[in-house]
Amino acid sequence: MEKLMQQAKHYVRDMVLGIVSAHPDLYETRDGLPLILRKGGAIQGKVGLVSGGGSGHEPAHAGYVGDGMLDAAVCGEVFTSPTPDLILEGIKAAHGGAGVLLIVKNYAGDVMNFEMAKELAELEGIEVETVIVNDDIALPATSERRGVAGTVLVHKIAGAAAAAGQPLQEVKRVAEKVIANTRSIGMAVAPCYMPESGKPGFDLSPHEMEIGIGIHGEKGLERKSLAPVQEITAQLLQKLRQEMQGNDVIVLVNGMGGTPLSELYITYHYVAEALQKDGVSIKRSLTGNYMTALEMHGFSITLCQVDDELITYFDAPVHTVGFR
Amino acid sequence: MEKLMQQAKHYVRDMVLGIVSAHPDLYETRDGLPLILRKGGAIQGKVGLVSGGGSGHEPAHAGYVGDGMLDAAVCGEVFTSPTPDLILEGIKAAHGGAGVLLIVKNYAGDVMNFEMAKELAELEGIEVETVIVNDDIALPATSERRGVAGTVLVHKIAGAAAAAGQPLQEVKRVAEKVIANTRSIGMAVAPCYMPESGKPGFDLSPHEMEIGIGIHGEKGLERKSLAPVQEITAQLLQKLRQEMQGNDVIVLVNGMGGTPLSELYITYHYVAEALQKDGVSIKRSLTGNYMTALEMHGFSITLCQVDDELITYFDAPVHTVGFR
CATH class of the missing domain: 3.30.1180.20 (Dihydroxyacetone kinase; domain 2)
Known part of the structure; x- marks a missing residue:
């Protein structure tokens, strides 16, 4: 099986450029970074929702950026967690003064890097909360369970709570309810x-x-x-x-x-x-x-x-x- | 490569059942036939649009049934033209008194079977016109050119013309303009x-x-x-x-x-x-x-x-x- 791409090292860069140029009404990016941001930037007074992780899961997570879902998707290399610095840029872009919720799939690299980004954002005065999605029952121990397709339902339902003007703790509660269910x-x-x-x-x-x-x-x-x-x-x-x-x-x-x-x-x-x-x-x-x-x-x-x-x-x- | 299915002979039947049960607000079918019809039936006074052909091209054609596009999709077996009888049922279901346009991809079987269905429908007093999509330039001679992805643009644009209340000849003219372009x-x-x-x-x-x-x-x-x-x-x-x-x-x-x-x-x-x-x-x-x-x-x-x-x-x- 051959891959349709120019070079492996440009895979995510070219994909992000393609996504943004294919949907100029919905998306923007910033400084050439592999970030997909809601066109027009953060909505003032609304809790910002940020998700992401390794690429290769499209339409997740970039395809869920938009009104009623995510404000930013952070695109790591294929199947590789994005760096804390990049996630921090996503948090800053999504922050409209009401704090930011990070929706993270339960993989060690993602959990660690999103946690570091949260700490960096807090140093800049942004209130950040995190939820960890672990819907995959293939593994028996809850701590080991991975975040998979159920993550999309967390994006949708928590995204609607944020769009309805709920405060950060309430959006987090709704997200955790979806995860539990x-x-x-x-x-x-x-x-x-x-x-x-x-x-x-x-x-x-x-x-x-x-x-x-x-x-x-x-x-x-x-x-x-x-x-x-x-x-x-x-x-x-x-x-x-x-x-x-x-x-x-x-x-x-x-x-x-x-x-x-x-x-x-x-x-x-x-x-x-x-x-x-x-x-x-x-x-x-x-x-x-x-x-x-x-x-x-x-x-x-x-x-x-x-x-x-x-x-x-x-x-x-x-x-x-x-x-x- | 294995196929995920119960039995090959039930492939299209099971797919149609799945499509209709997954989208009960959008679709209905009739008498257990492999037809995907707009929920609520034909719109009175609007030109009906019917397309289809062999299955295996999903979301085409079933996924394009809905307000602003098709009124009926006729689902043949995988890569096999539907029978004239089945197409006739689609025409009858799509007919709201203003005639029906058939959007047919240029394959000998489809062209023949849709033509026979058109004649059968005319015997029942339904005015029917046909356009043949031949967008695939892989083959040099226009007569041999197959209908491929461009068909979706014909569905969309002619569908909008029909939804705007244009009469059959005008919807046909618009469809032919898309095909020519x-x-x-x-x-x-x-x-x-x-x-x-x-x-x-x-x-x-x-x-x-x-x-x-x-x-x-x-x-x-x-x-x-x-x-x-x-x-x-x-x-x-x-x-x-x-x-x-x-x-x-x-x-x-x-x-x-x-x-x-x-x-x-x-x-x-x-x-x-x-x-x-x-x-x-x-x-x-x-x-x-x-x-x-x-x-x-x-x-x-x-x-x-x-x-x-x-x-x-x-x-x-x-x-x-x-x-x-």
């Missing part, structure tokens, strides 16, 4: 390929699949013979449902970047059928590429247990390229 | 795999690419060593620009289904840079998966020469899942 698990039939080396994240024979994959080319926790999608979704849903009480959910069937949309809708059909049989009420759903791993071929299922508060924020208007 | 060409670094056989559309060694691929697994017209994306885009743009006079364009960088969005934005960056150097003014742009070939890894570039009329229709409001 959200679980994901993924699978793949083909890996992604690293831009630098051109090597696959893992080797997989035909007729095999990985269950519990990450979004950085990490192989899964189990390798199995490929089963019909109906059996795969039943198995993944069983794992997800073991961790959840409520019966009102938002469902996200997320493509890993290289999966045809037709297959994602086929997957959604069996997910919806199984949940309905199980007495679960699907309040809202999303199907598509939301949090990808380059061209990995597979999907993840996310369930977010919701109440009226979360649904109201989920339904609030949003204007981004990545979320609909 | 639109050219596309594509490339791939990896093929798609057929659901029935699991076989790739073509075999490609690492470090090779196909130029001039179709959207049904057809190989390209030339096989070359892979070049940096900047050189590929320069070569494709030169072919496109040879066929066009004007300097005001809409640009569509379309993913073939398995291409990471990051690579599409990298591609857009170099396309935009080259066009600007060439004195071309990009009036609007789209980057993403619009007309795919299952999980093919590659992209196409579409240029549509525009004037104020076409831009006004392009900018008109639309409410679909596939277009933004």
Whole structure:
């Protein structure tokens, strides 16, 4: 598998230039930095939302910058955490006088670098809070659980709370409620390929699949013979449902970047059928590429247990390229 | 490469069920047929727009059903033209008393089956017109040129003309103007795999690419060593620009289904840079998966020469899942 790019070292630079020039009405960047900022800058009096991490997950996180979601996305190199200095620039750009919430996926590098950036911003007098997304149930220990596709629901719902004028502590509370209520698990039939080396994240024979994959080319926790999608979704849903009480959910069937949309809708059909049989009420759903791993071929299922508060924020208007 | 599905023969059925259940506010279907219809049925007094063809191109065509674009999408089996009977059902569902325009991609099977459906509909007293999209310049003879990603621009712009209340002949004139002004060409670094056989559309060694691929697994017209994306885009743009006079364009960088969005934005960056150097003014742009070939890894570039009329229709409001 070959990568379509000029040189690996320009991958993120060229991507950021492409994103900004493709959407001049929505985005701006600053000083040639790999930052995607809301056009027009921070909104005075609104809590700023900043997310990001390594690149390669598009449309995350840049595609979620816009009214009703994020104010800034910080774009590290592919699958590599951005530096504290760069995150600090994102915080400063997003700060409209009401403080900034950092939405961080639970990876050691991201957690450390966003924490350092928070401290640097506080030295400059900006109030900053952090939430850590850990929705991936592939790993048993909560402390080890990674942030994956469920992060997009945190962006959307916390973004709506911020847009509604809620103060920083309240936006943080809403974000933490979404995190507490959200679980994901993924699978793949083909890996992604690293831009630098051109090597696959893992080797997989035909007729095999990985269950519990990450979004950085990490192989899964189990390798199995490929089963019909109906059996795969039943198995993944069983794992997800073991961790959840409520019966009102938002469902996200997320493509890993290289999966045809037709297959994602086929997957959604069996997910919806199984949940309905199980007495679960699907309040809202999303199907598509939301949090990808380059061209990995597979999907993840996310369930977010919701109440009226979360649904109201989920339904609030949003204007981004990545979320609909 | 394995396909995520229950059984090949249920691929389109399950996909249609998934699309309709994922978007109950936008879509309905009828009698279990593989038709995606605008929720609420035909709009009285508006020209109905019907498109479709083989499946495997998602979000085309189902994702373009909605206010401001199509009224019905007819979903054949993967890469296989729908039957005249099924197309007739789509025409009847889209007919709101003002006639129906069929937007057909230039493939022998589609052209024949849509023509037969048109005759059947006329027997039932429905006025029907047809336009044939042939934007793919990979093949030299106009009669052989296939309809590819540019079809989406015909849906959007003719859809806006219909939504504005224009009569059938005027909607047809606008659609034909878009077709006359639109050219596309594509490339791939990896093929798609057929659901029935699991076989790739073509075999490609690492470090090779196909130029001039179709959207049904057809190989390209030339096989070359892979070049940096900047050189590929320069070569494709030169072919496109040879066929066009004007300097005001809409640009569509379309993913073939398995291409990471990051690579599409990298591609857009170099396309935009080259066009600007060439004195071309990009009036609007789209980057993403619009007309795919299952999980093919590659992209196409579409240029549509525009004037104020076409831009006004392009900018008109639309409410679909596939277009933004």
